[in-house]
Amino acid sequence: MRMGKAGLARLRGFLWIALLSWIGVVAPYDAGVRAAEFQPLEIATQSGVKMFSVEMARTEKEKEMGLMYRKYLPDGQGMLFDFSPAQPVSMWMKNTVISLDMIFIDSDGRVLRIAENTEPLSTRTISSGGLAKGVLEVIAGTARKYGIAPGDRVSHPLFDRH
Template sequence: MMRMRKVGLEWLRAGLCIALLSWIGVAAPGSAGVRAAEFQPLEIGTRAGVRMFSVEMAATEEEKTKGLMYRKHLPDGQGMLFDFSPAQQVSMWMKNTYISLDMIFIGPDGRILRIAENTEPLSTRIISSGGLAKGVLEVIAGTAKKYGIAPGDRVSHPLFNGH
């Protein structure tokens, strides 16, 4: 009986240790290289007023390549901002992206160039910026229409400060 209790306590300690290490992201299998999203505030000035968003940044080539692929949900008011500095012609697609998005192409001065609304999930059709874009904001489909976001509206975010 004593031996079983000791073994039981060892298993309990081991389980707690694994749980703690997993919680802090050290020992969980498959967690290597996974980081929590860091959200930043972004504002869009529209005719109807200022709209606030919380965005994840996609700045590295790996982050830009993956984007919002494989996600099944994107809450209203959240999105992903792609950094394409310096400004350039940008082409996007929806390969491996399960949710319909609005893609908002933003020039170096922070003005919206173009909006591709209600993009088709899983499509490999190329969606072009239609001009030099420094950033692309992806939000859940219908956001632009819902909040009256239009070409010419100004986006406020550190990416566009100083052009």
């Protein structure tokens, strides 16, 4: 089938719109917004061990950006914020459009506190309630789904006790 100049121009226009739509939806998640590396993290709960793949937020810029502007976070993935040394930590949901569970973790790798189903786009502060060395952000409902509770053990090099 041959296409005339007008048909070819319409096809090119459609392809540009498709490409720009893809860039607007996928690229913010895949390029430049992510932290530098993914690492495995385990949480030992009363019902078993749950594995996660986490992006590390170590630099001030990575910690400031966090999961802002993300439209999707798969189950089993998250972001681990490194606040070494352990300190009182306050988080917020500014520019974060998906609801999250925030899991505050002490220097020994124990879950200190969980803020479940945080309110998207809120500037209300969410406190660690004690000294936290790390904060794990996962999609809302994860803590309840997997039975994650204060006192559970988190295994990750950030909490290495050596």
